Every structure is written in C-alpha cells, then in structure tokens.
Amino acid sequence: MNDIAQPATNELNRVFAAAIAREDQWRQLNAYARAWADAKSGTDAREEIRGKCRKLLANISRLEHCWAYPGTRLLDSLRGSLEGGDATAFARLVQKASAALQSGDFRREDAAWDTNADGDTRVIDAMPPDIDGGVGKPYFEVLIVTPSDPAQWQRADDEVRRMRRPEDQFQYVPVHVGSFEDAALAVMVNTNIQSVVLVDGFQYASKHDLPDLREFLKRNMDVDQGSVEPGALSTRLAQAINGFRPELDLFLLSDRTPELLAASDEAACIRRVFHNIEEPMELHLAILDGIKDRFETPYFDNLKKYATRPIGTFHALPIARGKSVFGSNWIRDMGHFYGTNILFAESSATTGGLDSLLEPTGNIKKMQDATARAFGAKLAFLGTNGTSTSNKIVVQAICKPGDIVIVDRNCHKSHHYGMVLSGAQPYYVEAFPLVQYSMYGAVPLRTIKKALLDCKAEGNLDRVKVIDMTNCTFDGHMYNPRRVMEECLAIKPDLVFLWDEAWFGFARFNPLHRARTAMGAAAALTRRYRSKAYRDEYNAWKEKSANLDDNALLDAHGMPDPDKVRIRVYQTNSTHKSMSAFRQGSMMLVWDDDWGQVEGPFKEAFFAHTSTSPNLQLLASLDLARRQMELEGYALTMRMTELALRLRKTINSHPLISKYFRVATPADMIPPEFRESGISDYGPPHGSWADMIHAWHNDEFALDPTRITLICGAAGFDGTQFKGILASDFDIQINKTSRNSVLVQTNINNTHSDAALLIKALADLSRDIDKRLEQGGQAERAAFDARVKSLMTDVPDLPNFSRFQDAFRDNAKARSNEGNMRPAFFLSYDADNCEYVRLDSEEVERRLKEGPEMVSAHFVIPYPPGFPIMVPGQVITADTITFMRKLDVKEIHGYQHALGLKLIKPEVLAGKSFSSTR
Numbered sequence: 001m002n003d004i005a006q007p008a009t010n011e012l013n014r015v016f017a018a019a020i021a022r023e024d025q026w027r028q029l030n031a032y033a034r035a036w037a038d039a040k041s042g043t044d045a046r047e048e049i050r051g052k053c054r055k056l057l058a059n060i061s062r063l064e065h066c067w068a069y070p071g072t073r074l075l076d077s078l079r080g081s082l083e084g085g086d087a088t089a090f091a092r093l094v095q096k097a098s099a100a101l102q103s104g105d106f107r108r109e110d111a112a113w114d115t116n117a118d119g120d121t122r123v124i125d126a127m128p129p130d131i132d133g134g135v136g137k138p139y140f141e142v143l144i145v146t147p148s149d150p151a152q153w154q155r156a157d158d159e160v161r162r163m164r165r166p167e168d169q170f171q172y173v174p175v176h177v178g179s180f181e182d183a184a185l186a187v188m189v190n191t192n193i194q195s196v197v198l199v200d201g202f203q204y205a206s207k208h209d210l211p212d213l214r215e216f217l218k219r220n221m222d223v224d225q226g227s228v229e230p231g232a233l234s235t236r237l238a239q240a241i242n243g244f245r246p247e248l249d250l251f252l253l254s255d256r257t258p259e260l261l262a263a264s265d266e267a268a269c270i271r272r273v274f275h276n277i278e279e280p281m282e283l284h285l286a287i288l289d290g291i292k293d294r295f296e297t298p299y300f301d302n303l304k305k306y307a308t309r310p311i312g313t314f315h316a317l318p319i320a321r322g323k324s325v326f327g328s329n330w331i332r333d334m335g336h337f338y339g340t341n342i343l344f345a346e347s348s349a350t351t352g353g354l355d356s357l358l359e360p361t362g363n364i365k366k367m368q369d370a371t372a373r374a375f376g377a378k379l380a381f382l383g384t385n386g387t388s389t390s391n392k393i394v395v396q397a398i399c400k401p402g403d404i405v406i407v408d409r410n411c412h413k414s415h416h417y418g419m420v421l422s423g424a425q426p427y428y429v430e431a432f433p434l435v436q437y438s439m440y441g442a443v444p445l446r447t448i449k450k451a452l453l454d455c456k457a458e459g460n461l462d463r464v465k466v467i468d469m470t471n472c473t474f475d476g477h478m479y480n481p482r483r484v485m486e487e488c489l490a491i492k493p494d495l496v497f498l499w500d501e502a503w504f505g506f507a508r509f510n511p512l513h514r515a516r517t518a519m520g521a522a523a524a525l526t527r528r529y530r531s532k533a534y535r536d537e538y539n540a541w542k543e544k545s546a547n548l549d550d551n552a553l554l555d556a557h558g559m560p561d562p563d564k565v566r567i568r569v570y571q572t573n574s575t576h577k578s579m580s581a582f583r584q585g586s587m588m589l590v591w592d593d594d595w596g597q598v599e600g601p602f603k604e605a606f607f608a609h610t611s612t613s614p615n616l617q618l619l620a621s622l623d624l625a626r627r628q629m630e631l632e633g634y635a636l637t638m639r640m641t642e643l644a645l646r647l648r649k650t651i652n653s654h655p656l657i658s659k660y661f662r663v664a665t666p667a668d669m670i671p672p673e674f675r676e677s678g679i680s681d682y683g684p685p686h687g688s689w690a691d692m693i694h695a696w697h698n699d700e701f702a703l704d705p706t707r708i709t710l711i712c713g714a715a716g717f718d719g720t721q722f723k724g725i726l727a728s729d730f731d732i733q734i735n736k737t738s739r740n741s742v743l744v745q746t747n748i749n750n751t752h753s754d755a756a757l758l759i760k761a762l763a764d765l766s767r768d769i770d771k772r773l774e775q776g777g778q779a780e781r782a783a784f785d786a787r788v789k790s791l792m793t794d795v796p797d798l799p800n801f802s803r804f805q806d807a808f809r810d811n812a813k814a815r816s817n818e819g820n821m822r823p824a825f826f827l828s829y830d831a832d833n834c835e836y837v838r839l840d841s842e843e844v845e846r847r848l849k850e851g852p853e854m855v856s857a858h859f860v861i862p863y864p865p866g867f868p869i870m871v872p873g874q875v876i877t878a879d880t881i882t883f884m885r886k887l888d889v890k891e892i893h894g895y896q897h898a899l900g901l902k903l904i905k906p907e908v909l910a911g912k913s914f915s916s917t918r
C-alpha cells in the first residue's frame with residue numbers, strides 16, 4: 001500500500017483535478033478500511049492502520065461539505081465506527097460510499113444513501129433508466145448558500161424532500177454552505193451542482209480550515225474579501241459563479257425589495273428573485289424549470305414524437321418509416337442493423353413540426369436559440385455538412401470580391417476554397433514553424449498586425465475585411481483572442497474575425513478553455529469597452545501615444561476607440577469532433593454588432609451551401625450535443641483535461657517509456673517569445689497551478705493540454721508507421737501524424753482505462769525496443785540510431801508562402817501580398833491554359849534558374865500536413881520544390897505524380913492582368 005494521499009488542500013489548486021482526486025481518495029480510504037478490518041485485533045499494526053484511516057478521513061472531510069453525497073449522516077456514521085473501533089462497520093460503509101461515488105449509483109439508488117442508523121432516508125426516487133425515454137429521473141444537486149444555522153440544514157433538506165412530486169421530471173438534493181467562499185469552492189469542485197440558491201445574509205469567510213482557498217478563489221474567480229462590499233455579497237457571488245459556470249441557474253432569496261433588485265444590472269445573471277422563503281414550492285418549481293430549459297431538445301423531442309405517429313408517406317424518400325426496407329427481399333439487413341427508429345425518424349417533410357433548416361420558424365429556430373445561449377453567442381446556425389461547409393458559408397457571407405482577408409496559410413482548405421468562391425483576396429500570413437516536428441504553430445499577433453499595417457501603408461486598409469485564424473490549431477496552439485482582437489481593432493475598429501474552432505467547440509464549458517475562445521473573448525471585450533474604466537484607460541493611452549507612428553504601433557499594445565469599436569466575431573466548430581453529434585454536425589456562432597449588414601448575405605450564403613434535404617438525425621444530434629454540454633459539459637471537459645495532464649506527466653516521467661517516447665510540452669511547442677510567463681510545462685514542479693492559470697490567461701499562445709503531441713521518432717517510428725502499429729497491435733486509434741510524431745487527443749468520452757491502454761502500449765513497445773537493441777548488437781544499434789537521426793534531425797524545412805504571380809496582383813509592387821486567386825483557379829478549367837512539369841525533370845531546374853516562372857494552377861495539399869503547399873496563381877519557388885521532393889506521404893490532393901505539377905502556361909499570363917474583379 002502506498003503512503004497516505006496528498007492532503008486535500010495541496011490538491012485544491014488543481015482545479016481540474018478536484019473531482020478526480022476526490023474519487024482517488026475515497027478509493028484509497030476503501031483500501032485502508034479493508035486493511036484495518038483484516039488486521040489482527042489488538043496488534044500495533046491494527047492501531048497504525050486505523051490511524052491512517054483517521055488521517056485520510058479527516059483529509060477527505062475538509063472538502064466533503066461541497067457535495068450532497070455521501071453527506072453529513074454517512075460521514076457521521078463513519079466517524080462513529082472509526083472512533084468506536086468497529087472496523088467491520090467502517091469498512092462496509094466506506095466500501096458503499098466509495099463504490100456509489102465511482103459508479104454514480106447514488107444518483108439512482110436510495111440504498112446508497114442509507115446509513116443503517118435509521119432506515120428512513122428516502123433521499124432518491126429510484127426509477128429504472130428505461131422509463132422516461134431512457135434517462136430515468138435525472139439527479140442533480142442544488143447549492144444553497146445561507147446564513148441559517150447549520151443545525152437547521154438537515155431539517156431544510158427534509159423539507160425539500162417533502163416538496164417532491166411524482167410528476168417532477170428531475171430530482172435534486174440540496175447542498176448547504178454558509179459563506180461566499182464555500183459557495184465558490186463548491187461550484188468549482190462539485191460538478192453535480194446545476195442550480196444555486198442564494199439566501200441574502202450569508203457571510204464572506206469560510207469557517208472551514210482551507211488555507212489556500214483564498215488564493216484559489218482569487219486566481220479562478222477574481223474575488224477577494226477586500227473587493228466585495230458587505231451589502232453586495234449575493235450579487236457579487238452570483239456574478240462570480242456566472243463567470244465561472246455560466247450554465248448554472250441562479251436564484252436569490254432576499255429581504256430587500258425584490259422588484260427593484262430583479263431589475264438591476266447586478267442581478268442580470270440571476271434567473272429569479274424571490275422574497276425570502278415566501279414560496280418554497282415556487283422555488284422548487286423554478287429550479288426544475290431551469291433544468292427543463294437546458295434539458296429540452298426541441299428538435300429531437302419532436303422527432304421522437306413524429307416517429308411514433310402513423311403517417312402515410314407519399315413524398316420522396318422511400319426509406320421513410322422503413323417501408324422500402326422491411327418489405328424488401330434483399331435489404332432487410334439494413335433495417336436490422338440500423339434498427340427501426342432511425343427509419344421511423346426519417347422524412348422529407350418539413351411539416352409535422354419538423355421545420356425547415358433553410359427558413360426555420362419552429363423547432364429549428366428554438367434549437368438555434370438554445371444553441372446560442374449554451375455557447376455564449378448572440379446567434380447560432382446549424383451546419384449539416386461539417387465545418388468544411390460552415391467555413392465556406394461564413395467566408396462567403398462576410399466577403400465580397402476584392403475584399404482582403406488576412407488568413408493563416410495553414411488553415412483548413414475550406415477557407416481557401418471559400419476565397420475562391422467569394423472572390424476575396426487572401427493575404428497569406430505564416431504561422432511560426434516547428435521545424436523539428438514538421439509542423440506549424442499559430443500566427444503571431446505581430447505578423448497579423450504587420451499585414452494590417454502593410455495594407456494601411458498601401459492605402460488598402462478599407463479593403464481589409466476579415467482576420468481568419470484557426471483556434472486552436474490541430475496541434476493545440478490556442479490563441480489569445482482577446483488580445484489579438486483588441487490590438488487589431490486598434491488599427492481598424494470594424495474588422496470581422498472568423499475563428500475556426502473546429503476542434504474547440506467543447507472549450508466553452510470550462511472557464512480555462514473558455515477564456516481562449518472566440519465567443520468568450522467577444523463577451524469579455526464587449527464588457528471591457530462598455531466600462532468607464534476602459535474609457536479612462538483609453539484616454540490615458542491616447543494621450544501618451546499621440547504621436548505613435550505605425551512602426552511603433554506594431555510593437556505597442558494599441559487600444560481601440562470605445563466610440564468606434566465594433567465587436568464582430570464569427571466562430572465555426574465541428575460539433576462532431578468534440579461533442580456528441582453525428583459526423584458532419586457543425587455550428588456557426590455569431591456575435592456581430594453589425595449583424596444588420598451581414599444578415600442578408602449570410603442567408604444567401606447559407607442557401608448556396610445548404611442541402612434542401614438536411615439529415616434529420618444529424619440535426620437532432622446537434623440538439624442533444626448541446627443538451628449534454630449545458631448539463632454536464634463542465635464535468636466532462638474538466639475530466640478530459642485532467643486525464644490529459646495525467647497522461648502527459650506519466651509518459652514523460654516513466655523511466656522506461658521516456659527512453660523512447662516523449663510528449664511535447666508547452667516549452668517544446670511554443671517559442672519563448674510567445675510564452676511571456678516562461679511557463680515550461682503544466683503544474684508542479686514546473687511552477688504552481690496558479691502560474692499555469694496565469695499563463696493560460698495572459699500568454700500570447702498557450703497549449704491545450706488535451707492535444708498531446710507524442711514524439712515517436714526517438715523510438716525509430718515515423719508518424720504514419722506508428723499510427724499503424726497503435727491501430728493494428730493495440731486497437732488504439734489516433735488522429736493525425738507528422739514525420740516524427742502522432743497526435744493523441746483526449747475527448748469527453750475518454751476514461752482512465754483508455755489512458756491506461758495507451759500507457760501499456762507505450763511500455764510494451766519500449767520494452768520491445770530495449771530487447772531488440774540488446775540482442776541485435778552493434779549493427780542493430782547503428783541502424784536504429786541512423787533511423788532516429790533521420791526522423792528527428794534531418795527534417796525538411798517548411799516552405800513559406802512565396803507570392804502570387806504579378807498577373808493576379810492589383811499592385812505588383814505592394815508590400816502586402818494579397819492576390820486574386822479566383823481567376824487563377826478558373827484558368828485551369830481550360831486545359832489549353834495549362835501544362836505539366838514533372839518534379840524530377842530538368843525543366844524544373846531550368847525554370848527555377850532562368851524562368852519563366854512556374855505558376856501553380858491548382859491547390860496542392862499533402863496530407864499530412866494538410867495545408868496547401870501551393871495555391872492557384874502562386875509562384876513556385878525552390879523551397880516548395882525541395883519540400884515536395886522530400887515529401888513521403890501518399891495522399892497529395894491536386895497533384896498526380898505521373899503527370900507532375902500542373903502549371904498555368906506562361907503565355908497565358910504574359911502581359912495580362914487578372915487583378916481587379918471589383
């Protein structure tokens with residue numbers, strides 16, 4: 001048995017870990033309790049192990065007041081058995097509590113709550129999960145922050161229980177706390193909490209002995225006692241909770257005039273204000289109603305109803321209601337495999353409440369509103385053809401021909417195609433390269449600002465419409481969107497931002513990731529620019545920097561004029577990549593102060609790209625994914641993050657595994673100039689958790705820990721090969737590879753067992769390599785070293801975007817690099833305009849040296865890395881050729897090896913201009 005677990009307070013700073021750490025501690029207490037019960041009576045060993053139980057129980061107890069289960073009764077019983085020396089009873093109770101916590105049985109089974117002290121607990125209404133459409137009677141906890149005497153809390157609980165009605169759709173158990181600090185702590189660590197009731201008059205300071213609680217609150221919620229006025233405790237707590245977990249319903253019970261309070265700005269985040277305990281039943285119903293709002297899935301609910309109605313179908317879609325399937329002689333297995341419901345839920349009708357995705361007025365409209373609320377946007381639209389199409393819709397909605405878009409060259413191809421479709425001119429900017437791993441990072445803010453200022457110098461600033469970036473990147477680079485937008489808006493106050501958050505939709509649901517999301521930043525900046533404090537800060541800055549020229553502005557933190565600035569932010573996300581939606585389920589989120597200008601074009605773009613037969617199941621799954629995140633997104637995203645942090649730590653500190661494998665740390669993935677905090681890895685010993693949170697909030701880039709770049713080159717595997725081994729030998733699927741790494745990501749579905757499986761695979765492989773090297777002697781060793789060297793050090797340079805050929809430039813001499821890609825793209829439609837040169841031909845060498853310039857006719861996109869090495873109209877330079885020659889991947893879109901590079905013939909371009917299409 002290992003030694004006593006860390007005291008709970010040391011774990012406290014690890015926000016992500018609190019809930020998991022608690023389960024671990026209960027598991028450990030269970031092991032001690034068994035050992036105590038098994039130890040021979042009367043021995044020193046027995047007393048010693050009892051001492052350990054006492055110490056660990058005391059540690060656990062420090063935070064237990066944050067949860068309803070196991071609760072005071074069970075804990076009191078436990079202490080009773082411990083002090084009374086009844087090891088058997090103690091072990092039995094610990095076993096029960098620990099098992100119920102691990103399995104979640106306390107949500108469903110009243111027996112889990114029973115202490116045997118008195119038989120009449122009846123805390124939970126058990127209901128088999130197959131009743132009620134498969135979810136049973138979902139359980140949650142309500143936090144009650146109250147000035148009342150703790151001796152009264154048990155009675156209050158019993159009262160709540162008496163209010164339950166059989167027809168209630170959900171059930172809850174209250175958790176009482178007596179102070180601001182305890183409430184904030186409970187909201188952070190207890191993921192079962194869905195609603196908070198604030199009873200005016202509670203105190204600020206916790207009575208519990210939690211020395212680092214204050215620091216913790218300051219870091220995570222930005223509150224300390226000094227900053228809260230005694231009269232404003234309730235509203236301040238409501239705001240702090242709302243900032244941390246915006247999905248929670250807040251209720252206030254107050255003696256003050258509730259009418260006045262309800263209308264005040266401070267109380268805007270409070271769902272309802274009641275006059276002190278006037279109507280306990282009203283409060284009960286309001287609590288349930290709040291859950292119902294999040295639980296309701298308007299589209300899915302209706303689809304279920306629709307599927308059970310007897311309907312004769314005379315519209316298209318023969319499989320609707322399974323008719324062509326179950327009656328078939330040849331394809332009945334389709335029905336068996338997919339089940340009846342999916343066929344019963346198929347229809348091509350837009351009546352029967354199914355609504356139309358193209359002109360929503362009913363369920364789909366409601367679903368969009370719920371999505372916007374859940375994801376913190378002003379508006380939300382649903383995509384049924386992946387973010388590939390969502391990006392094209394947004395690009396086409398916000399750009400017209402001739403507009404300049406400052407865009408990461410490295411972004412998903414849908415953006416590039418979006419430019420072709422809209423006629424917008426891309427100004428390609430480069431992410432910082434991570435040559436050692438053959439990948440790109442993200443685009444530095446300075447690069448983006450320089451592009452803006454270049455356009456300004458050319459007199460083209462008015463044409464720059466959009467900044468288009470990927471957040472986070474495939475490999476986990478998270479931008480600091482607040483900072484990027486603020487400094488860009490200081491140069492042009494009405495810029496539109498498109499943040500492709502394909503991987504990052506989940507990020508809304510915990511405060512650490514949320515700070516780095518587009519919508520989180522839009523909300524934060526809106527608040528900031530409306531504040532008096534900002535106006536003062538801005539005026540001071542303006543005075544100080546009156547004669548700052550553009551060169552100086554490049555390196556200064558510019559501030560936008562609060563009277564001119566517009567918040568115009570678009571986000572797209574592949575809901576299917578990070579949440580429980582079917583493949584291709586995607587969302588477009590909007591926060592645009594000038595939506596009036598975009599609404600019409602957005603509709604056009606939506607019509608242009610959206611099928612008139614969108615998949616109903618896919619829409620329903622978007623509805624469900626939203627429900628899940630609004631009710632358990634906090635718990636799930638905290639867990640996936642904690643799991644990732646553990647994986648990282650385990651791999652990098654494992655004596656055997658770390659010989660051959662390594663997870664890239666923030667220090668590896670982000671150059672120091674973009675990591676101002678200097679933080680090198682997550683948490684101790686690399687800095688405190690508080691340092692990590694600080695870095696996460698402030699550094700130019702931070703690394704999302706859930707995206708784990710596992711370097712396999714030092715084990716002699718290239719990325720593709722390693723991906724194959726993991727899949728074939730260990731049943732582990734991973735996503736992306738580079739020359740010497742693979743990307744492992746944790747998701748809301750991952751468990752400890754998944755993590756264990758990966759660790760085991762790495763340990764097995766490391767052992768194999770050890771053995772092979774031992775037995776193979778000198779020759780084997782030399783071959784291995786050479787292989788590692790080729791993978792880890794002889795990596796090709798990544799080619800930057802060269803430039804558009806002059807014929808596609810409005811001003812060939814401009815220092816900004818935008819070009820008109822659309823005509824180049826369409827030139828290639830006419831075979832007479834094109835020619836091929838083979839990569840290995842003499843001609844390539846000659847033309848690189850003597851011209852005429854080789855100009856790409858196509859997008860050429862190798863997978864990996866998955867971004868265009870060439871775009872239509874781009875001049876092909878020597879680095880690109882070198883890169884292509886070294887490239888050892890099979891899938892290269894837009895390139896046929898046998899034919900060679902497809903070029904636009906020089907004579908088609910000579911003396912011509914395809915620039916202005918405006």
Ligand SMILES: *Cc1c(COP(=O)(O)O)cnc(C)c1O
Nearest residue numbers: 385386387388412470500502574
């Ligand atoms: C996957 C991805 C897309 C495309 O999304 P789909 O839902 O697969 O169509 C767009 N952008 C980025 C950054 C992606 O990773």
